[in-house]
Structure formats: structure tokens, C-alpha cells
Amino acid sequence: MKDTSPPPPIVSLRAVQKYYGTYHALRGIDLDIGEGEFFSLLGPSGCGKTTLLRTIAGFEDISEGTLLLSGQDMSGVPANKRPTNMVFQSYAIFPHLSVAENVAFGLRRRSDLSKQARQVMVEEALDMVGLGGYGARAAHALSGGQRQRVALARALILKPKVLLLDEPLSALDKKLREQMQNELRRLQRHVGITFVLVTHDQEEALIMSDRIAVMFEGEIAQLADPQTLYRRPLSRRVADFIGVMNFLPARATETGAEISGLGRATITPEQCPAGPLSGDCTIGIRPETMSILFGDEPAPASETRGLVHELAYYGDMTYYDILLDGVEKPVTLSMKNLVGRRVLERGETARISWDERALVAFAN
Amino acid sequence: MTWLRGYAVLYLVFLYAPIVLLPIFAFNDSTIIAFPLSGFTTQWFTEIPNTPALVKSVQTSLIIAVTTALLSTTLGICAARAGAKYSFPGKAPMLGFIMLPLVLPEIIVAVSLLVVLLALGLPLGGWTVILGHTLICTPFCIAILNSAFGNLDASLEEAAFDLGETRWSTFRLITLPLVMPGIISALLISFTISLDEFIIAFFLTGTEPTLPVYLWGQLRFPQKIPVVMALGTILVALSVILLTIAEIARRRGIARAGGKDTGGFL
Numbered sequence: 001m002k003d004t005s006p007p008p009p010i011v012s013l014r015a016v017q018k019y020y021g022t023y024h025a026l027r028g029i030d031l032d033i034g035e036g037e038f039f040s041l042l043g044p045s046g047c048g049k050t051t052l053l054r055t056i057a058g059f060e061d062i063s064e065g066t067l068l069l070s071g072q073d074m075s076g077v078p079a080n081k082r083p084t085n086m087v088f089q090s091y092a093i094f095p096h097l098s099v100a101e102n103v104a105f106g107l108r109r110r111s112d113l114s115k116q117a118r119q120v121m122v123e124e125a126l127d128m129v130g131l132g133g134y135g136a137r138a139a140h141a142l143s144g145g146q147r148q149r150v151a152l153a154r155a156l157i158l159k160p161k162v163l164l165l166d167e168p169l170s171a172l173d174k175k176l177r178e179q180m181q182n183e184l185r186r187l188q189r190h191v192g193i194t195f196v197l198v199t200h201d202q203e204e205a206l207i208m209s210d211r212i213a214v215m216f217e218g219e220i221a222q223l224a225d226p227q228t229l230y231r232r233p234l235s236r237r238v239a240d241f242i243g244v245m246n247f248l249p250a251r252a253t254e255t256g257a258e259i260s261g262l263g264r265a266t267i268t269p270e271q272c273p274a275g276p277l278s279g280d281c282t283i284g285i286r287p288e289t290m291s292i293l294f295g296d297e298p299a300p301a302s303e304t305r306g307l308v309h310e311l312a313y314y315g316d317m318t319y320y321d322i323l324l325d326g327v328e329k330p331v332t333l334s335m336k337n338l339v340g341r342r343v344l345e346r347g348e349t350a351r352i353s354w355d356e357r358a359l360v361a362f363a364n
Numbered sequence: 365m366t367w368l369r370g371y372a373v374l375y376l377v378f379l380y381a382p383i384v385l386l387p388i389f390a391f392n393d394s395t396i397i398a399f400p401l402s403g404f405t406t407q408w409f410t411e412i413p414n415t416p417a418l419v420k421s422v423q424t425s426l427i428i429a430v431t432t433a434l435l436s437t438t439l440g441i442c443a444a445r446a447g448a449k450y451s452f453p454g455k456a457p458m459l460g461f462i463m464l465p466l467v468l469p470e471i472i473v474a475v476s477l478l479v480v481l482l483a484l485g486l487p488l489g490g491w492t493v494i495l496g497h498t499l500i501c502t503p504f505c506i507a508i509l510n511s512a513f514g515n516l517d518a519s520l521e522e523a524a525f526d527l528g529e530t531r532w533s534t535f536r537l538i539t540l541p542l543v544m545p546g547i548i549s550a551l552l553i554s555f556t557i558s559l560d561e562f563i564i565a566f567f568l569t570g571t572e573p574t575l576p577v578y579l580w581g582q583l584r585f586p587q588k589i590p591v592v593m594a595l596g597t598i599l600v601a602l603s604v605i606l607l608t609i610a611e612i613a614r615r616r617g618i619a620r621a622g623g624k625d626t627g628g629f630l
Contacts, residue, residue: 154527
């Protein structure tokens with residue numbers, strides 16, 4: 001596993017509370033974001049992630065607690081005086097200005113720059129986001145992907161300490177979104193600026209981030225790097241939100257657990273991220289850590305049997321819903337459609353291989 | 365289909381025939397308003413500047429119309445921006461009440477204003493007409509400016525602020541240019557409404573009548589009617605030109621902001 005200790009914090013929140021009237025939007029946020037990190041705030045809509053981002057930007061006051069940006073207290077400092085810049089969900093490109101005027105907008109207050117210096121900076125910023133030569137175009141004539149790039153160039157030209165991105169890819173179609181995910185990651189490494197991204201798309205967060213804070217109801221439910229988050233979720237809720245996980249009822253034993261449908265397994269302390277188990281508990285297992293055994297193929301680890309209840313053929317993968325003995329709800333497992341591998345039919349009995357190292361345990 | 369088409373034609377004739385008659389008789393060389401026409405003349409137009417009372421009433425009307433346009437557009441900007449940007453308790457009923465004079469009969473507005481002014485013992489004059497006209501023009505301005513401010517993405521202002529501008533420079537650099545066509549449109553429409561308005565002006569005017577009030581007074585003298593017709597022709601032409609400019613400005617503003625056309629009067 002990767003070293004998860006963050007570099008020196010550039011954004012630091014301590015016991016931050018935010019109320020809108022009686023609505024408690026942020027409930028005691030403690031968070032350090034390191035210099036040069038690609039950090040994501042992930043959660044369902046209404047979890048407070050956008051509020052948190054707008055708090056860092058200075059568009060929302062915090063009700064209680066402190067916010068430090070590179071060590072400086074930000075209370076009473078408005079958005080226009082903070083070392084942060086934002087890329088808005090709607091991109092907020094000024095429609096009455098050209099692309100170059102949009103990008104140069106933040107330089108208006110920089111009286112130390114000559115006209116030539118500005119032009120060079122704008123050209124460089126546009127080149128950086130792949131829009132070299134677009135400066136003279138009218139902003140309202142750009143496509144969604146191009147607007148996004150202009151918004152990035154306009155924010156990055158000011159070399160902020162932190163770039164805040166509010167669901168920047170949600171308005172793009174799937175292909176373009178995947179392309180922009182890679183480009184954002186590349187751009188962040190290139191400029192070395194701290195990026196704080198708000199997203200509700202767990203896949204996007206996993207692909208791009210160094211670390212992710214998963215938020216529910218105004219609280220950080222887990223803060224970890226993508227691999228830890230996926231493999232060792234702290235709660236069923238986090239596990240359910242990040243990818244797909246099957247949950248099976250179980251009973252804790254001395255060395256592990258007795259799991260419905262699977263049988264006895266050894267569970268190490270690392271597999272209980274939320275603490276040691278006792279009594280009734282729940283065991284989580286990801287679809288891709290189980291597989292179907294064909295013919296008399298030997299099981300690499302443990303083995304069980306089940307009935308194919310439903311299946312979904314995706315081309316590269318097939319997802320099976322399997323009914324295990326003694327378990328009401330079918331478990332999902334995924335199989336790569338390798339050459340020569342048969343796709344099972346509904347009602348077939350299948351031999352299923354699983355590995356106890358892939359299990360995660362949760363208290364009930 | 366032919367029946368429907370005939371209906372549409374009749375409808376338009378009924379609407380616009382009286383207005384078309386206006387310029388016809390304005391150029392007719394006779395004091396009697398009747399067919400057949402007796403000849404072409406521009407005499408009635410040249411008589412306009414030689415009638416001091418008429419010139420005076422035009423001046424009064426222009427002062428009132430310009431002041432009304434500025435006042436009601438300013439109030440309209442405040443209301444439309446507040447309505448588009450902020451939420452506050454009682455917002456919907458408040459905005460509803462501001463819009464009410466739009467559907468209130470003018471005679472009622474005029475009479476109640478007169479009663480209030482007399483009860484307060486205030487003298488009637490140009491400013492009381494301005495007051496009344498601002499009351500009826502403001503809802504029109506709000507209706508126009510609502511579409512201008514409503515099409516404005518709130519994050520545009522936040523983005524400018526985030527990029528280092530102050531609240532005021534953000535308003536000047538971003539908000540104002542994007543709603544400017546709406547403002548021009550509101551100014552022109554309120555100017556036109558005030559210039560043409562009769563009932564409120566008739567009730568609230570003091571010793572200096574506005575143009576419509578003066579014209580109404582002249583109808584008692586048949587020999588003056590052609591001059592009235594000439595002036596009416598100029599007013600209709602002016603109104604059409606101003607309203608056209610206003611609508612062009614409004615549409616251009618929507619196109620510039622990349623929004624959809626959701627309102628307007630034309």
C-alpha cells in the first residue's frame with residue numbers, strides 16, 4: 001500500500017460547522033489537504049461537499065471552527081482576496097468577452113504586467129489546456145469541452161495555491177468526460193498546484209485522486225487513498241457508495257467468522273477497519289474477487305455452490321446474480337468474457353471460488 | 365381556412381385602420397375630417413412649432429417621460445436583481461404586489477392617487493404625474509428586466525469575484541454589460557408609456573398639461589383637429605421606432621448571453 005501521510009497542509013479545517021438557519025450543513029469537519037495533492041470530496045447530492053468547497057473558496061462563511069490556507073486564518077477574508085480559484089460547474093465563461101479576454105480577466109488587477117507580458121501569459125495558459133490559437137474566438141460559440149478548458153486556463157493563469165473544481169465534468173458526455181479525467185490529472189501533475197475536486201461520481205474520484213474524503217450528511221465518513229477506500233471501507237455505507245459490494249450476514253468466531261452462504265473464514269484485524277468483531281456481523285465481498293469455476297477446474301482458494309438467478313452481459317464482462325445456500329438476497333459476481341469461456345444460463349448451478357483475503361468485516 | 369384568413373384580415377383592419385387614417389388626414393388639405401381627400405399639404409405639421417401652448421406641453425411631457433423612464437428603470441433594476449438573486453421571506457407576495465399595477469385599471473390608480481394627494485394637501489404638478497407614471501411603468505420595467513437578470517447565470521458574478529474583482533467592479537464589468545440591452549429596452553418602453561399616457565396625467569396634472577391632455581383639450585376646436593392629427597402621426601411614428609429599438613435591444617441581449625427567449629412584449 002501507498003504511503004498515506006499527506007505533505008504539509010495547504011488547506012486546513014478544524015472543527016468546521018456550517019448552519020443554514022436550522023439546517024446543519026457541515027458537522028465538525030477536520031481536514032488537512034497537502035501541497036500538490038489531487039484531493040476529492042465525494043458524496044451523494046446534499047452531503048455538504050459543495051458547501052465545503054464554497055467555504056474554502058470564500059463564497060460561504062463558516063459558522064464555527066477555523067479555516068487556514070497555507071497557515072493563514074481565512075475568517076473575514078472574502079473570495080476575491082483568497083489564494084484560491086474556482087472552476088464552476090457551469091464553467092461561468094463570460095459570454096460577452098472573447099476567449100483571450102476571459103483568460104486574462106484575473107490579470108486586470110496586476111498592474112505590474114505589461115500588455116505583452118499578459119498576452120504571453122494568456123497564450124501559455126491556452127496552450128497548456130490545448131486551446132492554442134483560440135484566443136480571438138467568441139466565448140459563447142465554444143463547445144462544452146472547450147468552455148471547460150477556458151475555465152481551467154482562466155483559473156490557472158493566476159497560479160492559485162489551491163484550484164477548486166465543482167463537478168467540472170458532470171456536464172460532459174461519457175467519452176469526453178473520460179478524456180478530460182486523464183487531462184485534468186496530467187495538468188495537475190504538470191502545474192503542481194493543489195486541486196480540490198467535488199464529485200458524486202465514485203469512479204471519477206478513484207481515477208483522479210491522490211486522496212478522497214467520502215462525505216455523508218455533512219460529515220466525513222472516510223478519508224483515504226483510492227485503494228484503501230475501495231479495499232478497506234470503514235462502513236457498509238462507504239462500501240456501498242464506492243463500487244459494488246455484496247453483504248452477507250455472519251457470526252464472529254475466535255479467528256474469523258462463520259459466513260452465510262460461504263462458510264468459515266479467517267479474518268485478520270486489517271480486514272476489520274472499523275475495529276474488532278463480536279457476535280453478529282456483516283461480511284462484504286466485491287464481485288470481481290469471486291469467480292465461477294468451469295468443468296473440474298480446481299478452486300484456487302475456497303469454494304461454494306450457487307444457482308444463477310439473473311445475468312447481465314456487458315460484452316467485455318458478464319455480471320451474474322447468484323443465489324447462495326441460506327442467503328435470501330443474491331450476490332453479484334463478475335466474470336471477464338475470455339476467449340472460449342462459456343456464459344452461463346439462468347437456472348444453472350455454478351461452482352464458485354472465493355478468497356477469504358478479499359473479505360471485509362463490518363459490525364452490525 | 366379561407367374563413368379563418370378572412371377573420372384574421374378583418375381583425376387587423378379593425379386594429380390598425382384608425383391609426384392608418386391618422387397620417388392620411390394629417391396630410392389632407394382641409395379642416396374637415398372626411399373623405400374624399402381634398403389635396404396634399406404639410407401645413408398642419410408646420411403649424412405645430414407655431415403653437416406655443418403645444419410646444420410647452422411637448423416639453424412638459426418630455427421632462428415627465430424621461431424622469432419616469434429613469435426612475436422606473438432604476439426601481440426595476442433593484443427589484444429584478446433582488447428577485448433573481450436573493451430569497452427572502454415574503455418574496456413572492458412582495459413581487460406580486462409590485463406587478464399589480466400592470467392589471468389595475470388606470471382610472472382606479474389615477475383616482476386613488478388624486479384622493480391621497482388631496483388628502484395630504486399636496487399641490488398637483490409635473491412631479492405628481494411622474495409619481496403616477498412611475499407606478500404604472502415600474503411593473504413593465506420589472507417584466508423586461510426579469511428576463512435579463514433571470515438569464516444571467518449567478519456563477520458568472522461569483523467567477524468574476526473569485527478572480528479578484530470587487531462586488532462593484534463585478535457588477536460593472538459582468539452584470540451591467542450582460543443586462544444592458546434589457547435596461548435600454550426598459551428605458552425606452554417606460555418612456556413611451558409615459559409619453560402616451562392620458563388618464564393619470566389628466567387627473568394629476570396641475571396648470572401645465574402634458575401633451576395628451578393638451579390634445580384632448582384641443583378636440584373641442586374643429587379647426588385644430590388636423591394639427592392634432594399631424595402631431596398624432598409624429599407620436600405614432602416615434603412610438604413604433606422606440607418600441608422596435610427596445611425589442612431589438614432585448615433580443616440582442618438574450619443572444620449575447622446565450623440564453624433562450626422567454627418573454628418580451630413583441
